[in-house]
Amino acid sequence: MQLQTGSISSSDALDLLIAPLSPEEFFRDYYERKYFHSTQKHPGMENLLSIDRIDEIIADSELPPTAISMAKSGRSIDPAEYTFPDGIVDRGAVLDNFRDGSTIILPQLHFADGKLYEFCLSLEQAFGSRTQTNIYMTPPGEHGFGVHFDDHDVFVLQVAGAKDWEIYGDRETLPFRGEGFNKDRDDTGKLRAQFVLEEGQCLYVPRGTAHRALTHGDEPSLHITVGILTQTWADFMLEAVAEASLRIPEMRHSLPRDLFFNRGNGPEYKAMFERLAREIADKASFEATLTAFSGNFVRQQGGRVRGGLKALCKPIGPDDRFRVRDHILYSFEDSTEDGQDGKQIVLLGASMPLSDELAAQLQERIAAGSVAKSDFKVSDTEEMEDVFGSLVAYGLLVRD
Structure with a gap:
């Protein structure tokens, strides 16, 4: 080659x-x-x-x-x-x-x-x-x-x-x-x-x-x-334990004050350890851990914004066509912004909340690899304009 x-x-x-x-x-x-x-x-x-x-x-x-x-x-x-x-x-x-x-x-x-x-x-x-x-x-x-x-x-x-x-x-x-x-x-x-x-x-x-x-x-x-x-299965399992611990109230308690000094209570504390281990195994979620890992993978990727400044130096017209930049990672995830369930698109340095109406269309257009403002049929055009411009600024979209 x-x-x-x-x-x-x-x-x-x-x-x-x-x-x-x-x-x-x-x-x-x-x-x-x-x-x-x-x-x-x-x-x-x-x-x-x-x-x-x-x-x-x-x-x-x-x-x-x-x-x-x-x-x-x-x-x-x-x-x-x-x-x-x-x-x-x-x-x-x-x-x-x-x-x-x-x-x-x-x-x-x-x-x-x-x-x-x-x-x-x-x-x-x-x-x-x-x-x-x-x-x-x-x-x-x-x-x-x-x-x-x-x-x-x-x-x-x-x-x-x-x-x-x-x-x-x-x-x-x-x-x-x-x-x-x-x-x-x-x-x-x-x-x-x-x-x-x-x-x-x-x-x-x-x-x-x-x-x-x-x-x-x-x-x-x-x-x-x-x-x-590389990230290992050990890394993944540690994240699974951390994620499951959020839903096990006892995991938030401090260790017993005499754990290191009173060997006589060892059997009691060992039983506590084994019970918590079983509860972690029961409540650990592969899907939730995968979501956390994939989101972190996207967020940790280095930025790539070459061409973005030039594209933003003048207004972006409705029919100006942009393509999805090669090798840039992104993900659509569930969001709880302001306590409201919804969708968001995640990039390095940005997590942008999306209305359900815009999220569905944006996901479809980005998956197709080419997008222009005129592709969207949404009631909130201000949201669409703002998200579109941010996707150019953060490097996901580059002018064809």
Whole structure:
């Protein structure tokens, strides 16, 4: 697949990462199970990122201290070596450290780069998870980190140069978020595979699989690491307990004052625990938990409002047609605004109450992917005008 500079579909983005596998093959045989090295090369990957773009970012972009870090030979570099005393990034020192063998790391660059951000958004529906990027620019013959595993699944896109990869053993269980690698505690297992990740190729490494990468050859390496920030069944069940607890009055009571000190009352308190656990199991609601999870997933997606300002600089005519922006998440949910039952549309940063009349038509038009004000037949035109304008402002609708 030749990458283009415009919006990329979810299927094309996933295909880039796993080709020649089908999605069914990848999720059945590899996802959360074992690494996959795609030897297929993708010309045009530099449309996502390039060494020239990294040079431009370091030279001309705003660089707060959190926008950059450095590492060399398995250890992090003290920020004092590439920042001024006031914390501002010393751009010359960054390049000088790179010259001396240090890897330049640009964490979360998708928040500052539109192409990477669009690419991340295109993957979120494919995985049902938040995604992020970290960028690694490594000099020839060097490596940033030693053998380690990550607490989230990663895809590596080799943009320029090549890397020698080493894949080690897996943990017996998948790590939770925050359960990171500790070299004094965790066994990396035996070396299982060695290969060269060449320019234009991709690699999938499940969380918990130990690995190391060293620059191959005489050219520097630039790669994009896409992190898949999954939510687990443990997260879902914890939310289910929290949701059910709202309907169990005793869950609001404080713990007994002597719970930690009076072992004689242990059987009584254990019985209380077991009774509450049974009541939680009885009252936990899959549907209510799913609604809470999906709503939070929508609300936590990053905003995308490019084109909105231009569209709002003049009045929106009744026949001006708008399309639903690619990869933007939204949901229609029940609302209890002002104590009144009704519907609302939920976006990042906004929950807009809707009359039943407008909600039904809006849901139908947005599902169709194209909408104009003249499509609506409602009695409250003021409500429709206000909601339509807000959907443009918050990025759901973009002018055709």
